[in-house]
Amino acid sequence: RHHDDPDSAFWGWNNIWLHPAFRQWTIAEELATIARPLLAVQGVDDEYGTLEQVRGIARRVTDTRLLELPACGHSPHRDQPEALISAACAIIQQHTGDLAP
Numbered sequence: 001r002h003h004d005d006p007d008s009a010f011w012g013w014n015n016i017w018l019h020p021a022f023r024q025w026t027i028a029e030e031l032a033t034i035a036r037p038l039l040a041v042q043g044v045d046d047e048y049g050t051l052e053q054v055r056g057i058a059r060r061v062t063d064t065r066l067l068e069l070p071a072c073g074h075s076p077h078r079d080q081p082e083a084l085i086s087a088a089c090a091i092i093q094q095h096t097g098d099l100a101p
Contacts, residue, residue: 031060038064039091043072043079065091 016022038061042054051068058064067087072079 028056028060031057034061036063037091037095039067039087040064041067041069041076041084041087043074043076044068044070045072046074048074 038057040054040057040061042049042051044051054066054068058066065087067083069076069080069083072083076084
């Protein structure tokens with residue numbers, strides 16, 4: 001449905017994330033190095049990510065706008081496209097003065 005070869009997509013992802021050498025990896029320390037505006041988006045009903053994960057990003061990245069979308073799962077661009085586009089346009093406009101929503 002989302003890939004030409006879903007088995008390769010799944011197992012490639014699975015094998016990396018569950019590899020013992022990867023267990024201690026975290027991106028948390030790197031987040032503070034982001035020096036650009038960030039729109040952090042999370043579907044409230046996401047079956048894979050959590051609100052705490054995206055809130056943790058917002059705590060670590062200085063210029064973050066957090067968008068928590070109700071009635072939205074793992075694919076905000078599909079579940080809430082208008083809200084996502086509106087938020088993206090707003091953050092671009094805020095920082096550039098361009099792109100009316």
